[in-house]
Amino acid sequence: MYRILPKSMLSLFVLVLPLISFANSPLDIKKSAPQSYIVVKGDTLWDISAMYLASPWLWPRLWQVNEYIENPHLIYPGDKLNLVWRDGQPILTLKPMVKLSPKVRVLDKQAVPVVRDSLLLPYLEFDRLMTRTQLDQEARVLGSSHGKHFFASDELLYITGExxxxxxxxxxPTETYTRGEHQVVLLKQVAWATLHSSDQQISGLQVTKQVQEILRDDIALPIIDPASSPLNSRFYPQPSPPEMTAQILGAVDGGQYLAKDQVVVIDQGTDDALVQGSTFELYQQASPITAFEGDSQLIQQAKENNLQLPNFRIGSLMVIRPYQYFSLALITESQQPVGLDAIVQAPVSP
Known part of the structure; x- marks a missing residue:
C-alpha cells in the first residue's frame, strides 16, 4: 500500500532535493582560497562563498554547522573562518572574535548579508510584482492642490483613503508578464514619502525623495515592516531544484542587456519550490556551425547535420524575492552582457 505524503511534508522534501542531489559531488576549493580569513565590515556571504568555492551555491556543504549558533549561516565582522579538512572533505569552521549568546547573535543587525543590503532591501520593503486584483486594492495618487499633471518633490501629494x-x-506600473493563465504587473519605484495628514477619504504625503516624475493614478504602497514579513536579508545561497530551467521575462530597470547587480523577473516561483537564495547558472547559446567554400567535407557535413556546439556559461543569478508563480532574481555574476534570451538553468554538479 502506498502512502500519500501531506502537502507540507512534500514541499519540505522538494526543498531539500537540491542539497541532496549535490551531497556526493566533490567540493572544488579554489587554489587561492585562504586557510583563514577574518570577516570585515562590507563582506557579503556570496563574496565569501566565491572566495572559497568555484560554485558559491554549494556554500551549505562547505560551512560547518556550529552547535552554539542558532542560525549557523549568520557570520559577523570580526569572526575568524578556518579552512580545515575532515574525512577528506573541506570544511569551514568559525571562531567568534566576540563571544555573544545565540540569541544576541541572531538579533544582531550587523550580521553579514548574502548580498549587499542596498541591492536587496528595496525589494523586501515593497511588493514589486502584483496581480491586477491586488493593484485595484492599493492606494492611488490623486494629485496636488495645484492641479498639475506632474508633481515636484516639495509639493504635498494626496492619495486615496484614510x-x-x-x-x-x-x-x-510598467510591464505585464504572463505565465500561462497567471499575470503580474511590474512596479517601478519613482519616489519615497512620509505621511503628512489623513482623513476618512484622502491622505496627504510629503515627498522626501524623487527619482522620476510622479503621475496621477500612480500606486502608493506603505513600507512593509520586516518583522512581519516571512522574507529577510539573512538567507544563504543554495542550488535551485535539479534540472529546473527558467526564462528571464524582463529587467526591473528595463533594457535588453543586463549586468551584475541588476534585478530581473523570471517565470518560476514558490509553487516550483524556489526560495530566497535559490541559484541558477546563466548560459549563452553557442553560435551555429558555419561552412564556407573550400572548407573540408567534415565541416560541410557538420553544418548540414546542424551539429550543435556546447552552450557557454556567462554568469549566475540568485532569487531574492520569490512570488507564487514568478520571482525577482539578482544577477550575482556576469562575464559578459546578459541578454533576455540567456539560458537559465539549475547548477550542474561539478
Missing amino acids: QHQSKWGIFH
Missing part, C-alpha cells in the same frame, strides 16, 4: 502608515513608496 492612511496611518508613516512611510510610503510611489510606483509606476
Whole structure:
C-alpha cells in the first residue's frame, strides 16, 4: 500500500532535493582560497562563498554547522573562518572574535548579508510584482492642490483613503508578464514619502525623495515592516531544484542587456519550490556551425547535420524575492552582457 505524503511534508522534501542531489559531488576549493580569513565590515556571504568555492551555491556543504549558533549561516565582522579538512572533505569552521549568546547573535543587525543590503532591501520593503486584483486594492495618487499633471518633490501629494502608515513608496506600473493563465504587473519605484495628514477619504504625503516624475493614478504602497514579513536579508545561497530551467521575462530597470547587480523577473516561483537564495547558472547559446567554400567535407557535413556546439556559461543569478508563480532574481555574476534570451538553468554538479 502506498502512502500519500501531506502537502507540507512534500514541499519540505522538494526543498531539500537540491542539497541532496549535490551531497556526493566533490567540493572544488579554489587554489587561492585562504586557510583563514577574518570577516570585515562590507563582506557579503556570496563574496565569501566565491572566495572559497568555484560554485558559491554549494556554500551549505562547505560551512560547518556550529552547535552554539542558532542560525549557523549568520557570520559577523570580526569572526575568524578556518579552512580545515575532515574525512577528506573541506570544511569551514568559525571562531567568534566576540563571544555573544545565540540569541544576541541572531538579533544582531550587523550580521553579514548574502548580498549587499542596498541591492536587496528595496525589494523586501515593497511588493514589486502584483496581480491586477491586488493593484485595484492599493492606494492611488490623486494629485496636488495645484492641479498639475506632474508633481515636484516639495509639493504635498494626496492619495486615496484614510492612511496611518508613516512611510510610503510611489510606483509606476510598467510591464505585464504572463505565465500561462497567471499575470503580474511590474512596479517601478519613482519616489519615497512620509505621511503628512489623513482623513476618512484622502491622505496627504510629503515627498522626501524623487527619482522620476510622479503621475496621477500612480500606486502608493506603505513600507512593509520586516518583522512581519516571512522574507529577510539573512538567507544563504543554495542550488535551485535539479534540472529546473527558467526564462528571464524582463529587467526591473528595463533594457535588453543586463549586468551584475541588476534585478530581473523570471517565470518560476514558490509553487516550483524556489526560495530566497535559490541559484541558477546563466548560459549563452553557442553560435551555429558555419561552412564556407573550400572548407573540408567534415565541416560541410557538420553544418548540414546542424551539429550543435556546447552552450557557454556567462554568469549566475540568485532569487531574492520569490512570488507564487514568478520571482525577482539578482544577477550575482556576469562575464559578459546578459541578454533576455540567456539560458537559465539549475547548477550542474561539478
